[in-house]
Amino acid sequence: MSHDLRPERLRHFIESLARLLDQQPDEATLLDHGHNLLAELVAHDDWLPDDFAQPDPQRYQQYLLHCDSRQRFSVVSFVWGPGQRTPIHDHRVWGLIGMLRGAEHSQGFARDEAGALRPNGSPVRLVPGQVEAVSPRIGDIHQVSNAFTDQVSLSIHVYGGNIGAVKRAVYTEGGSEKPFISGYSNTRLPNIWDLSKENPAP
Secondary structure, three states: OOOOOOOHHHHHHEEEEEEEEHHOOHHHHHHHHHHHHHHHOOOOOOOOOHHHHHOOOOOEEEEEEEEOOOOEEEEEEEEEEEOOOOOOOOOOOEEEEEEEEOOOOEEEEOOOOOOEEOOOOOEEEOOOEEEEEEEEOOOOOOOEEOOOOOEEEEEEEEOOOOOOOHHEEEEEEOOOEEEEEEOOOOOOOOOOOOOOOOOOOO
């Protein structure tokens, strides 16, 4: 990836999503318009700093890129090492997942009559430029895995809250819940607000 980064792409996405939320749309409208905004962002792989794209050999990484000042939404880069996967989990808020590099599989789950979790449909394969949505309304329980065993994959996730602080759950195949709060892998955020580098003084 070029080191001539284009931070204005992420800044534009954040500004556009904040404006959309200011209109207080219903969730279906929000996910529809948000889908288009995220698709525009992940159509270009020239804006994410390398610090927020580093895999870890032990587990997938969840880097916070931006959290809205009112915690209405957060933007996260998920970095998957070869063969890494999440447990079955939920979100408890709306979410949009846009693929930036590599590919991932997302397998949805739903409860059967006995309350056990069963795969719901076939796994969805996400490739760069594609966007998927989750929410308690449309389906919120899934498991995500890197589609590759020999390369890193990276996706950009947007959630309707400060996802690293949301109380949610991981699940066993039997359907029992274990509460968790994910936190984030990074202690610093990307500086996308220093416009002096983009518009140097004459």
